Amino acid sequence: MGDKLGHKKLAKPLYVEIRIRADMEWVWELSQNPEAHPRWDLRFSRIIPVDRDEQGQVRFRYEFLLPLHxxxxxxxxxxxxxxxxxxxxxxxxxxxxxxxxxxxxxxxYWRYIPTDDGLRFITGYNYQPGMGIIGKALDSTVIRPALGWATAISFDRLRLWAESDLDPKAARNRWFLDAGARAGGVLVAAGLFRRAVTKHSVGSAALGMVAALASTAVPSHWSVPRAGRCLRSAPDERAARALSALAGLREPDQPGNIRQSAEKE
Known part of the structure; x- marks a missing residue:
């Protein structure tokens, strides 16, 4: 995938797919518009187009906001x-x-494959680990699974936006509420089970079981984004195949030229 990646052995590419019951033009706009894209995609905080060449290739800068960096x-x-x-x-x-x-x-790459009621929205991507030795050590066990989860839940936020006009920020807030409620239920269940053991209380044990089941088995509301709604492995060879257009895509600016690109904008 790209000249810079060809000489190094990489892990298996990440793959995420979701079905979206919405118009192709609308999904294209939400995913290709640099102002709309970061609203649903957890992997980006800002996308700033720099220029477009005669072939339609767009140079851009991106940012990801951390608490202190x-x-x-x-x-x-x-x-x-x-x-x-x-x-x-x-x-x-x-x-x-x-x-x-x-x-x-x-x-x-992204693929938008039409279906009878919408489209299959697919991504496949790969990268060299960052963060030096630490990044290489953590990539397969921590970073890559986290990126796969972030991509999948982002795709479901996009689906909710495209299908139901649910703002991605509202979907994010509902995810936090759902996660908080479930975590609280688990803590309550743990407390009740502890009480059941120390006090030999059958009632506490029964209530603890109810709390545990409610926290883990009750389905989330339809408006809560879930990574589990996405496929994480390709159902067919074509979907997983990198697009040939990648070979002709120009390399990004050298990272040291980011400031220069910003000044030319």
Whole structure:
């Protein structure tokens, strides 16, 4: 995936797919518009277009806000909205020199595959681990699973926005409320079980069981985004195959040129 990645052995690419029952044009707008994209995608806080060349390739800068630091990087992308097979596609290359970024240079693609009631929205991407030795050590066990989860829950936020006009910020807040309620239920259940053991209380044990089941088995409301609504492995070979357009996509600006790109904007 890209010239910078070809000479290094990488882990298996991340894959996420979700079904969206909405119009293709609307999903394309929400995912390709640099102002709308960061609203639902947890992996970006800001996307700032720099310029577009004669082939339609867009250079951009991106930011990810941490509590005390902002990770910055550069990228290039190219979208094809109208293809002969009815699909829409987009390819991307990205890079950063920020040592605190868990991901380094990488590339990926989006596929928009029409269905009878909407579309399949798919991404596949890979990257070199960032953060030096620490990043390499944590990539397979912590960072890559976390990125897969973040991508999947982001896709479900996009689905809720496209299908039900539920603002991604509202969906995020509902996720926190749901998670908090479930965590509280688990703590209550633990307290009741402890009381049941120390006081030999059958009633506390029964209440603890009810609290535990309510916290873990009751389904979330439809408006709460869930990563589990996404496929995490490709159902067919074509969906998992990187797009050929990646080969012709220009490399991102060198991370040291981010400031220069900003000044030219």
């Amino acid at each position: 902002t990770i910055k990087g550069t990228g290039t992308s190219l979208g094809h909205r109208h293809r002969e097979d009815g699909q829409a596609t987009s390819v991307l290359k990205f890079d950063t020199a920020d040592w605190l970024s868990p991901i380094g240079p990488g590339s990926g």
